[in-house]
Amino acid sequence: MKKILMGSMVAFALLQGVSFAKDYAKVNGKSITEKDIAPLMRSLPGVAFEQLPEDAKTQIINQAVERKLLIEQAKKDKIQSSKEYKDALVAMEEELTLEVWTRKQIEKIKVTDSEITQFYNQNKTKFVQPEMVKASHILVASENDAKAIIAELKKAGKNTSARFNEIIREKMQNGSAKDGGNLGYFAKNQMVPEFANAAFKLNKGTYTATPVKTQFGYHVIYVEDKKSSGTLSLNDIKGQIEQNLKIKKLQENIKKEGESLRKKAKVEIFK
Structure with missing residues (x-):
């Protein structure tokens, strides 16, 4: 369950609404936008495309063009009609369903100021910064x-x-x-x-x-x-503590939910 949960956490940022208005190139009349650039930038965490040197930007754009062409060729080869594609699509749909559900669960979780303060006071040694x-x-x-x-x-x-x-x-x-x-x-x-x-x-x-x-x-x-060096103040890390407590509560809630659903379900395990 923990692995499933962490996979869902990673996807939160991908589930937010994003605008991909800017065009960087065109391939057979179709635009290359930030949406096409984004997958290639994942290998450079913490770096924005606009911060790259011009030659690096050009290289990324050319890679996006080649990727778009390969996708078009895959569609021409009717990959979307293959069993492998359909099976993968079902798996992705199930994963996305779980991710959206998990996001909605964490939105319901509330953490009080007293809980944050208590956690900070009990764990001050963890917040010593060199x-x-x-x-x-x-x-x-x-x-x-x-x-x-x-x-x-x-x-x-x-x-x-x-x-x-x-x-x-x-x-x-x-x-x-x-x-x-x-x-x-x-x-x-x-x-x-x-x-x-x-x-x-x-x-x-x-x-x-x-x-x-x-x-x-x-x-x-x-x-x-x-x-x-010194101990970080509560104000410095209040947001981080709140998020950590939310995730901890989410893990506990999901564990309870999983156990409850399992009791109601007919489960058969084959060896």
Whole structure:
């Protein structure tokens, strides 16, 4: 039952109404929209299509075009009339039915402020946050390339942050950077030691004065923000606690519902 429930949880976001108005291309008169792009972006969690460099966008669009053509060919081959297709469609319909039902169950669940506060007070040790750094980086293959980037940043003066982001875009678009971008907040143990040690030594709004060598290449790191270690406040995680308590109640409710339905049903298990 737990596996079934977790599968349903993953699908919640897919069940919300989404508009796919923008056209990126046309294939035999049919539009390539965000709906066609979405399946290809699932391999890049947390990244929006519009944030990608232009060459990466073009690559994704071309993949969507090829996917659309293959779908058209499958339809011409009458795949939709095959037994395999019909069986899969029934299975998908059953899964979707369960997902929608589960969503409606969680919408009925209420969690009170007192329940949230009680959970927080009883589990404070779980909400201790280590020192965190929010940083961006540019990764290049050679030390000289990294030194050239640092030289550019020195010319930027007070506009370091804006110039750093400009360089990321430039390097990613022309292919001279192996990687780059905003890494968000991370703890020291989430990065390779060389990178973490350099990042955590920096003050907010500063960058590495020399290239940072790791197994991946040479990095230039810019620290946007820092957070001291400490216990997260109730306000910081109230929404997260509420969602966790809802899921816990949902699991309990579904377990009870399953047991109740089983008692009323005629169940035969064959060995």
